[in-house]
Amino acid sequence: DAGVTQSPTHLIKTRGQQVTLRCSPKSGHDTVSWYQQALGQGPQFIFQYYEEEERQRGNFPDRFSGHQFPNYSSELNVNALLLGDSALYLCASSLAEEYNSPLHFGNGTRLTVT
Amino acid sequence: AQSVTQLGSHVSVSEGALVLLRCNYSSSVPPYLFWYVQYPNQGLQLLLKYTSAATLVKGINGFEAEFKKSETSFHLTKPSAHMSDAAEYFCAVSQPSGGSYIPTFGRGTSLIVHP
Numbered sequence: 001d002a003g004v005t006q007s008p009t010h011l012i013k014t015r016g017q018q019v020t021l022r023c024s025p026k027s028g029h030d031t032v033s034w035y036q037q038a039l040g041q042g043p044q045f046i047f048q049y050y051e052e053e054e055r056q057r058g059n060f061p062d063r064f065s066g067h068q069f070p071n072y073s074s075e076l077n078v079n080a081l082l083l084g085d086s087a088l089y090l091c092a093s094s095l096a097e098e099y100n101s102p103l104h105f106g107n108g109t110r111l112t113v114t
Numbered sequence: 115a116q117s118v119t120q121l122g123s124h125v126s127v128s129e130g131a132l133v134l135l136r137c138n139y140s141s142s143v144p145p146y147l148f149w150y151v152q153y154p155n156q157g158l159q160l161l162l163k164y165t166s167a168a169t170l171v172k173g174i175n176g177f178e179a180e181f182k183k184s185e186t187s188f189h190l191t192k193p194s195a196h197m198s199d200a201a202e203y204f205c206a207v208s209q210p211s212g213g214s215y216i217p218t219f220g221r222g223t224s225l226i227v228h229p
Contacts, residue, residue, distance in 0.1 A: 023119040033216070035219075042122075042222050044219075045163075045216055045217075048214065048216060056211065058216075094210055100208055102163055103160075105157030105159070106157050107155065107156050107157045108156075
């Protein structure tokens with residue numbers, strides 16, 4: 001039973017560029033959440049996708065956008081990258097019908113902006 | 115609004131000693147509470163969760179946490195530390211928002227275990 005998988009594992013980009021991160025949820029899960037974890041900090045909620053729509057959004061600018069596909073996989077896009085966007089980006093999946101079920105996390109994508 | 119405060123960014127113990135990681139929460143409604151562990155270069159893994167069924171919650175790897183409403187606390191303990199427990203630990207609080215539950219995480223506590 002495959003868990004949450006994320007790609008790529010590492011990425012280096014230049015300021016102003018755009019990046020796309022990908023996530024496949026745990027088998028059987030239908031909800032995907034994205035978190036940003038800066039060095040030495042806890043994960044910060046970016047947004048959550050369910051039924052191919054953004055259901056909740058955290059306090060992140062519009063440069064951060066996402067998408068969920070019919071197979072429940074998801075993408076996180078960040079435009080006009082800033083140095084401060086350097087972080088570990090975590091994808092987490094869950095099952096909507098399981099009331100407040102715990103999140104299952106992938107190992108993350110380490111984004112470095114130079 | 116919900117929030118989590120983890121006291122102590124680093125906790126250092128000797129192998130075999132008691133582990134105590136502190137977590138205080140703020141929530142406008144009865145919360146759901148979680149502890150997650152993160153090993154280097156990995157994502158977060160659930161240790162245990164409180165969902166109002168019992169105030170003392172047992173998790174994996176010998177960890178447990180006690181919910182104390184009067185103190186708004188959910189501290190994590192383990193009677194005897196093992197070298198393999200060295201990791202980053204995150205407390206999280208969750209309450210309903212817009213039809214779903216979105217956990218808010220604390221800043222984390224790094225557990226260091228000395229031989």
